[in-house]
Amino acid sequence: MDLPLVxxxxxxxxxxKGVQLGFTPWVxxxxxxxxxxxxxxxERNWIHTDAERAERxxxxxxxxxxxxxILSLVPSLLPELLVLVGWSAAIxxxxxxxxxPTPLPVGSSVRMxxxxxxxxGLPGGGCRLPISVCFESDVSSEPVCTGRVVYIYYP
Numbered sequence: 001m002d003l004p005l006v007x008x009x010x011x012x013x014x015x016x017k018g019v020q021l022g023f024t025p026w027v028x029x030x031x032x033x034x035x036x037x038x039x040x041x042x043e044r045n046w047i048h049t050d051a052e053r054a055e056r057x058x059x060x061x062x063x064x065x066x067x068x069x070i071l072s073l074v075p076s077l078l079p080e081l082l083v084l085v086g087w088s089a090a091i092x093x094x095x096x097x098x099x100x101p102t103p104l105p106v107g108s109s110v111r112m113x114x115x116x117x118x119x120x121g122l123p124g125g126g127c128r129l130p131i132s133v134c135f136e137s138d139v140s141s142e143p144v145c146t147g148r149v150v151y152i153y154y155p
């Protein structure tokens with residue numbers, strides 16, 4: 001499949017139910033990205049913020065990325081996989097069934113894949129679209145984040 005998948009109109013979204021999109025390019029989760037995220041969110045957990053202590057005491061022997069940092073990549077990576085034509089506004093209305101099956105060591109990379117769910121039309125021509133996402137890393141065979149994000153698109 002060529003990426004991104006281009007859906008020609010909001011009204012066409014239901015025809016794409018179950019379509020699994022490919023993978024985004026790899027994104028490195030380095031210390032700079034971690035530092036920016038920690039500063040923006042006020043994160044205080046030492047496994048995300050104290051490199052010396054994490055190396056000494058954590059089971060992963062180093063810093064691990066906060067799950068919320070991984071999830072925060074969805075809005076920037078989704079356009080790599082999906083382009084929807086004809087919308088003027090979109091909101092992320094929910095995150096469902098979120099799971100972080102394995103930690104992501106800082107310095108590793110992730111990529112995302114997505115599967116389009118069953119959409120529902122809304123008054124005025126809008127559409128509610130659940131999208132299952134899965135992040136894999138370059139250091140584990142197990143996903144580092146799975147869940148479903150729900151976007152509402154307005155014409």
